[in-house]
Amino acid sequence: MGSGQRVPRPRLGGGGGGGSDTTTPPLRGGGAPPSWGGQARGGKGAGRERRGLTSVPARLGPVPSRNRPGVPVRCPSVLPGSRSAQTGMHSLTGGLGQDARPVPGAGPGAVDRFLSLQHSISSGLSAAELEAMKFLCRDKIRKRKLETVRSGLELFSILMEQQVVAHDELGFLRELLRHISRSDLLSLVEQFEQGELRAPDDQPDEHEKRLLKAAFDVIRAHVGREWKKLMRELGLPEVKLDKVEAAYRFDLEEEVFQALREWQKWRGKDAKVADLIKALQDCNLKLVADRVEEKISQVNSGTR
CATH class of the missing domain: 1.10.533.10 (Death Domain, Fas)
Structure with a gap:
């Protein structure tokens, strides 16, 4: 076919088998016209042509670029929108975009x-x-x-x-x-x-924590072997007492201190020094209760 000769192409609209074909003018810049790749109208390729699709060779081959006429590009033999095309794009983007999956455990909410x-x-x-x-x-x-x-x-x-x-x-x-x-x-x-990892808002305030620490120091030094009686008066479950006793069997003061800590964790923000003093008095440990009150008074006055 000579240079500059008009190339016939099939019409895309529906019509009878007769009639003359329309022609395509040469592309701007003198490039070669695109190859339609389909068969004659009415053949197997007609359905695709009516939908605006052209048959693509199974192998890779040069096709003219729409942006730069006459410059061939390499194109994979997949139809736009097909599963293969989506898979290829997913691999090119590294799995980002619409196909990206959220990381397990991500998102709003508390830490597990x-x-x-x-x-x-x-x-x-x-x-x-x-x-x-x-x-x-x-x-x-x-x-x-x-x-x-x-x-x-x-x-x-x-x-x-x-x-x-x-x-x-x-x-x-x-x-x-x-x-x-x-x-x-x-x-x-x-x-x-035991589900006792409490949130910060379910703990005593800072001032009450200082008072409790001061009270704990007095009680651990003076309550002696009456500590289990005191903890029962405070309502600490027996299983927690047994746990403390098993862990610190050979250190009495540590037993008392750890039991008091268990009570504080168990009570949360409701742990109060006033409850300790009352429990000491109810257990006839009034001397220890007086010592605690004296220590608390010092802490509140800043003399310690």
Whole structure:
């Protein structure tokens, strides 16, 4: 076909098989006209042509660019809007955009209590304690996998995968913490199990906390073996008393102090020094009650 000759093309509108074809003028800039790629009107390609689609070769091939006439570009053999086209665009954008999925646990709301517990324990472990916990897990986790663990969070993740630890199954974690003598971290687990990780607005105010601390110091030094009687008068559940006694059996003052802390956590913002003084008086520990009142008076006057 000679240069500049008009190229016939099929009409896109519906009509009979007869009639002359319209022609397409040469493109601006002298480029070659596009190849329609379809068969004669009325053939297999007619349906696509009526919908404005052209048949595309199965292989990659040069087609003229609409922005720069006559300049071929490489184009994949997929139809616009097809699943393949969407998949390709997804891979090009790195999974962003409409196909992006939210990160589990993201969004508004409070931090998950179980995740917070794991983070607190992991942050409190020394390197030696982590190694000791890994050693104690050798019958639960393969040695090669244990060697890759570099933090408490990684160890907890594997234990959860093995279904050894779960938010409602923390017995093995308690045993690990007992074996490494971390009673402070063990208390976090026990608080979690009893639902006692209280929000900041469910605790005594700062002034009341100072008064309670002063009262605790007096009581732990003077109440002696009457501490369980006092705690029962305060209403602390028996299971909490047994827990404190088992953990601090050989340190009486520490038993008293930890029991008072359990009572404060149990009562939350309702823990008051006035309740301590009344309970001491009701237990006939009036001398200790007087000492507490004297200490509180000093704290309030600023003399301590």
